[in-house]
Amino acid sequence: MKHRCKLPFVLLVVAGLAAALISDSASAADDLARVAAEVDRLLGEEALRGKPLAPPVDDAAYLRRISLDIVGEPPGPAEITSFVLDPAPDKRRRMVDQLLTNPQYGQNWARYWRDVIMARRSDERALVRAGNSATVYLTEQFNKGAGWDQIARSLVTATGDVRHEGSTALLFAQEGKPEETAAEAARVLLGFELQCAQCHNHPYDDWKREQFHEFAAFFPRVVVRPLPNDIVQNFEITSLEKSGGGGKNKAKAEHYMPDLKNPQAQGTLMQPVFFLSGQALPPGMTDKQRRQTLARWITARENPWFAKAYVNRVWAELLGRGFYETVDDLGAKRKCAAPRTVEYLSQRFVENGYDLRWLLRTISSTAAYQRASKSRGESDATPFTAVVIQPLRSDVLFSALTSALGANELESAAAANPKNKNAAYGRNGPRFVFEQVFGFDPSVPREEVSASISQALLLMNGPQLSHGLKGDNPQGMLGKLLLSESHDDLVATELYLRTLSREPSEKELAVVIEHVHSTSKRSAAFEDVLWALINSAEFRQRR
Amino acid sequence: MTTQVVHHTRASISRNRVVARRDFLKGISVAALAAGGLSWTDLLSLQAGELRRRGMACITLWMGGGPSQFETFSPLERHENGGGTKSIATAVPGIRFADSLPEMAKLAKECAVIRSMTSKEGNHVRAAYLLHTGYLPTPTVKYPALGAVAAHQLADKACELPSYVRIGRSGLSDSAGGFLGVEFDPFVLGKADRPPENTAPATTNDRFQSRQQLLARMEADYASSGGAEQVADHRKLYDQASRMIMSRQMRAFDLAQEPEKMRTAYGEGAFASGCLMARRLVEEGVTFVEVTLGGWDTHGDNFNQTRKLAEQVDRPMAQLIADLKQRGMLERTLVVWMGEFGRTPKVNARSGRDHYPQAFNVVLAGGGVRGGQVIGRVTPDGAKVADRPVTVPDLFRSFCHSLKINPDAEQMTPIGRPIKIVDGGKVVNELFG
Numbered sequence: 001m002k003h004r005c006k007l008p009f010v011l012l013v014v015a016g017l018a019a020a021l022i023s024d025s026a027s028a029a030d031d032l033a034r035v036a037a038e039v040d041r042l043l044g045e046e047a048l049r050g051k052p053l054a055p056p057v058d059d060a061a062y063l064r065r066i067s068l069d070i071v072g073e074p075p076g077p078a079e080i081t082s083f084v085l086d087p088a089p090d091k092r093r094r095m096v097d098q099l100l101t102n103p104q105y106g107q108n109w110a111r112y113w114r115d116v117i118m119a120r121r122s123d124e125r126a127l128v129r130a131g132n133s134a135t136v137y138l139t140e141q142f143n144k145g146a147g148w149d150q151i152a153r154s155l156v157t158a159t160g161d162v163r164h165e166g167s168t169a170l171l172f173a174q175e176g177k178p179e180e181t182a183a184e185a186a187r188v189l190l191g192f193e194l195q196c197a198q199c200h201n202h203p204y205d206d207w208k209r210e211q212f213h214e215f216a217a218f219f220p221r222v223v224v225r226p227l228p229n230d231i232v233q234n235f236e237i238t239s240l241e242k243s244g245g246g247g248k249n250k251a252k253a254e255h256y257m258p259d260l261k262n263p264q265a266q267g268t269l270m271q272p273v274f275f276l277s278g279q280a281l282p283p284g285m286t287d288k289q290r291r292q293t294l295a296r297w298i299t300a301r302e303n304p305w306f307a308k309a310y311v312n313r314v315w316a317e318l319l320g321r322g323f324y325e326t327v328d329d330l331g332a333k334r335k336c337a338a339p340r341t342v343e344y345l346s347q348r349f350v351e352n353g354y355d356l357r358w359l360l361r362t363i364s365s366t367a368a369y370q371r372a373s374k375s376r377g378e379s380d381a382t383p384f385t386a387v388v389i390q391p392l393r394s395d396v397l398f399s400a401l402t403s404a405l406g407a408n409e410l411e412s413a414a415a416a417n418p419k420n421k422n423a424a425y426g427r428n429g430p431r432f433v434f435e436q437v438f439g440f441d442p443s444v445p446r447e448e449v450s451a452s453i454s455q456a457l458l459l460m461n462g463p464q465l466s467h468g469l470k471g472d473n474p475q476g477m478l479g480k481l482l483l484s485e486s487h488d489d490l491v492a493t494e495l496y497l498r499t500l501s502r503e504p505s506e507k508e509l510a511v512v513i514e515h516v517h518s519t520s521k522r523s524a525a526f527e528d529v530l531w532a533l534i535n536s537a538e539f540r541q542r543r
Numbered sequence: 544m545t546t547q548v549v550h551h552t553r554a555s556i557s558r559n560r561v562v563a564r565r566d567f568l569k570g571i572s573v574a575a576l577a578a579g580g581l582s583w584t585d586l587l588s589l590q591a592g593e594l595r596r597r598g599m600a601c602i603t604l605w606m607g608g609g610p611s612q613f614e615t616f617s618p619l620e621r622h623e624n625g626g627g628t629k630s631i632a633t634a635v636p637g638i639r640f641a642d643s644l645p646e647m648a649k650l651a652k653e654c655a656v657i658r659s660m661t662s663k664e665g666n667h668v669r670a671a672y673l674l675h676t677g678y679l680p681t682p683t684v685k686y687p688a689l690g691a692v693a694a695h696q697l698a699d700k701a702c703e704l705p706s707y708v709r710i711g712r713s714g715l716s717d718s719a720g721g722f723l724g725v726e727f728d729p730f731v732l733g734k735a736d737r738p739p740e741n742t743a744p745a746t747t748n749d750r751f752q753s754r755q756q757l758l759a760r761m762e763a764d765y766a767s768s769g770g771a772e773q774v775a776d777h778r779k780l781y782d783q784a785s786r787m788i789m790s791r792q793m794r795a796f797d798l799a800q801e802p803e804k805m806r807t808a809y810g811e812g813a814f815a816s817g818c819l820m821a822r823r824l825v826e827e828g829v830t831f832v833e834v835t836l837g838g839w840d841t842h843g844d845n846f847n848q849t850r851k852l853a854e855q856v857d858r859p860m861a862q863l864i865a866d867l868k869q870r871g872m873l874e875r876t877l878v879v880w881m882g883e884f885g886r887t888p889k890v891n892a893r894s895g896r897d898h899y900p901q902a903f904n905v906v907l908a909g910g911g912v913r914g915g916q917v918i919g920r921v922t923p924d925g926a927k928v929a930d931r932p933v934t935v936p937d938l939f940r941s942f943c944h945s946l947k948i949n950p951d952a953e954q955m956t957p958i959g960r961p962i963k964i965v966d967g968g969k970v971v972n973e974l975f976g
Binding site for chain 1: 667668685705720724728730731739740741742743744745746750751753754757758760761762763764765769770771772773774776777778780781783784785787788889926
């Protein structure tokens with residue numbers, strides 16, 4: 001071979017590299033541990049104040065929790081067993097690293113942000129037309145390690161075909177309307193609820209109506225233009241300048257604050273000013289100039305709220321409760337359970353390149369994250385003394401179902417069906433149908449997310465689920481399991497692992513075995529058990 | 544006759560924490576009620592406004608997106624803002640509707656048209672919330688929709704169907720139960736022309752029941768080790784769902800049981816099926832049904848769009864009112880036609896009309912409402928309320944009056960904050976005079 005080197009040299013290089021990698025990762029781990037410890041210390045001072053803490057979470061519950069949080073899917077039975085048996089002291093940290101290299105990590109968080117953006121869409125068409133491209137785009141960004149600052153800038157400055165440019169989601173969801181877009185940019189990227197200032201000065205904040213409309217003045221030249229029709233109607237986001245500028249668009253070139261007493265009048269011409277920094281643009285700027293400047297100002301290091309809003313959201317997803325309880329209503333006047341903690345964590349987040357992987361690693365390393373869980377009612381008094389039990393988001397619950405039933409192929413088969421109109425957007429199949437019933441706005445405080453009768457009915461009686469439960473189908477998960485395993489208690493254990501990611505307690509096992517013995521047909525008995533497991537409260541929650 | 548009326552008060556049920564639940568039973572003789580021995584105020588004082596008013600129901604026809612008043616119940620034929628929409632005479636001299644509502648015109652004697660509704664909220668989501676709850680959204684309190692309040696106050700416990708049903712989706716939040724909790728969220732059907740999804744048990748009924756029992760036994764251990772709250776809430780939901788699908792009353796969802804003649808009378812289309820199903824549901828004891836028809840956000844091509852929409856509404860709505868009347872149900876069933884706001888008087892450059900909360904329409908029929916009248920007046924250009932403004936709290940107070948709900952009754956939020964069913968406002972007395 002041409003490139004063969006002398007063996008000792010290769011070894012030397014490899015050894016050197018390995019040493020560098022080890023010391024690098026060791027120091028990164030040290031750094032992570034230090035930040036996590038400081039977060040716990042600050043939290044102790046600010047929030048916990050010596051209150052009794054929930055005990056550390058056990059390994060099985062931790063594995064389910066961290067898997068659901070990072071990749072949006074529970075662990076499989078084999079993973080659980082090997083994790084619980086692994087004696088290594090740093091196994092939790094290594095598990096986090098491993099999960100973060102799984103492409104489902106990016107997909108899970110992309111779906112979260114897609115829901116954040118789409119839940120408040122002004123235009124119904126956005127969900128189907130841009131929902132998938134947004135997921136694809138964000139998945140790619142998170143998986144390649146793009147910083148949130150970079151992603152946020154693209155959401156503000158996006159242009160192009162909404163079906164292919166996923167970064168257009170935020171603009172398209174608001175039909176590019178200046179006021180709606182402004183309100184959403186402030187809410188999603190900064191955690192500020194400015195909407196009320198659209199019509200009047202904010203009732204319990206300092207935001208004035210003028211400030212809202214100055215902010216909206218960054219967006220009047222955004223144009224949503226229908227594209228020539230192929231199979232289905234489609235749109236692109238472009239700039240007024242590019243779309244010809246004149247004609248009926250002329251009035252749109254600037255943003256006017258409506259005169260409330262005289263809504264027919266043109267109103268007051270507004271110049272673009274960023275309400276948080278007071279930075280202003282001179283008159284007459286192009287769409288590109290306006291949006292690019294705003295994107296820079298929003299994501300500037302000097303603006304603490306950009307990082308705080310993000311850190312608060314991710315913390316709230318992981319701990320079940322944010323530092324600020326409402327994730328899109330932050331601000332200097334809002335109640336914050338631990339202001340110095342969120343400040344500290346946000347600063348480190350900025351220093352680490354707005355990297356979601358870094359943030360997930362750090363938060364999951366805290367003692368706060370690794371506590372056992374309690375229901376919201378029990379843990380309300382002192383936040384962060386326990387992790388709060390959360391309902392699973394629609395996508396996560398769907399993944400939990402398909403992985404429990406071993407029915408992953410279900411989804412791809414349906415998605416390939418060309419008869420479905422939504423197939424053109426990649427928004428079809430059982431996952432999308434499921435979302436219509438189980439979806440909720442992830443920005444709404446989780447205690448306000450309620451389970452509906454329709455959800456119960458789908459889980460109890462859904463024809464596809466019933467099919468997936470079949471115990472006498474040798475191709476199905478349960479059928480295979482029953483053929484290969486003759487011990488009923490082992491079958492029961494396997495089903496518990498697949499659904500709840502833990503072994504049954506003795507009492508639970510006794511209930512199951514009793515049911516199996518009292519039912520004439522073994523396969524039918526275990527169908528009932530599996531049915532009960534996926535219909536249990538515990539299955540739908542993240543503990 | 545000593546039939547007991549069961550009064551059921553749930554003082555403070557919250558979503559994820561069942562703080563304290565006080566169920567108390569109070570029996571009074573139906574005979575006494577029937578004989579008129581007790582006046583309304585007597586009843587109020589008997590049970591602090593928490594009495595159930597047997598049989599009152601409400602059907603809301605929700606025009607999602609904000610229907611144009613000018614192309615429906617308030618044509619402006621003689622002003623350029625009318626946009627050329629023609630009007631027709633109705634059965635009531637002096638009252639004219641848009642010409643796309645010929646069937647409703649015949650029934651004008653049953654309807655009260657409020658032409659002077661006014662609000663300040665021009666954002667779809669916030670305005671839809673306002674017209675559903677009577678309150679503007681706040682980050683702190685999640686107000687229940689009128690349907691949830693009605694279900695809470697009036698629901699017939701003997702009815703095994705959900706007391707609040709919504710037919711058709713139009714981007715409205717399904718968690719309309721607000722702080723009253725999960726059980727007051729609407730049961731949502733995408734379409735009325737087939738039975739609600741997943742309501743047929745996947746197994747035999749016996750096995751379905753046995754699975755429920757197995758589930759309860761399997762969950763006992765988790766409940767006793769920290770999951771009590773979750774399991775209890777979950778149990779409640781599952782009990783409700785199973786009771787419903789096992790019920791004979793499920794037949795109300797099956798339009799095939801209606802004679803062909805009746806189906807024809809309601810007309811064609813999803814909205815027509817929704818109206819017919821609404822009547823079947825109310826007949827079966829459901830308290831509140833909302834039938835939605837979206838698409839009214841006519842920023843462009845307003846005149847063609849609203850004509851199509853009005854045609855979808857005209858016959859079904861007219862037949863619904865006529866059918867209720869013919870069955871003797873109209874007196875105790877309030878029918879409401881409304882959306883989140885109206886449309887701008889001025890036609891925009893795209894032949895559209897934009898959002899306009901300043902002056903819009905709501906139409907009421909039944910439930911004790913005196914028909915054949917118009918309430919309020921707008922300026923000739925349609926832009927301003929000229930006489931008798933009706934605010935959203937006024938409207939909600941009037942709903943309560945019709946449904947015999949005490950609007951000043953306080954309901955508890957999860958943190959124990961008492962919230963009135965309606966805050967402020969005055970009953971629009973002309974509606975009931």
